[in-house]
Amino acid sequence: MNFGDRLKTLRTQKNLTQQQLADRLGLTKSVISAYETQLHRPSYETLVQLSRIFRVSTDYLLGVERSADDFLDISGLTEEEKQALRGLVRAMRAEEQF
Numbered sequence: 001m002n003f004g005d006r007l008k009t010l011r012t013q014k015n016l017t018q019q020q021l022a023d024r025l026g027l028t029k030s031v032i033s034a035y036e037t038q039l040h041r042p043s044y045e046t047l048v049q050l051s052r053i054f055r056v057s058t059d060y061l062l063g064v065e066r067s068a069d070d071f072l073d074i075s076g077l078t079e080e081e082k083q084a085l086r087g088l089v090r091a092m093r094a095e096e097q098f
Contacts, residue, residue, distance in 0.1 A: 010054040
């Protein structure tokens, strides 16, 4: 899946029109359309804004990662809670090796 496909999928999953997304980014609808059809690529700043709007990494948008589900938003958790989750992930991975 390319950037344009990922963007369109994320946009439609959030029930946003091209115009609504363009308004949030301070762009025009035609620019969003050009992104989705691979005619243009976003600037670094726009890419970062898109990642924040859709709560995915820039790597995901660019196709470097396979799935947005591979990442868990742990912002807002205490350091102890984050450490507990990391320990759980390590334990689950250790089980998979057996």
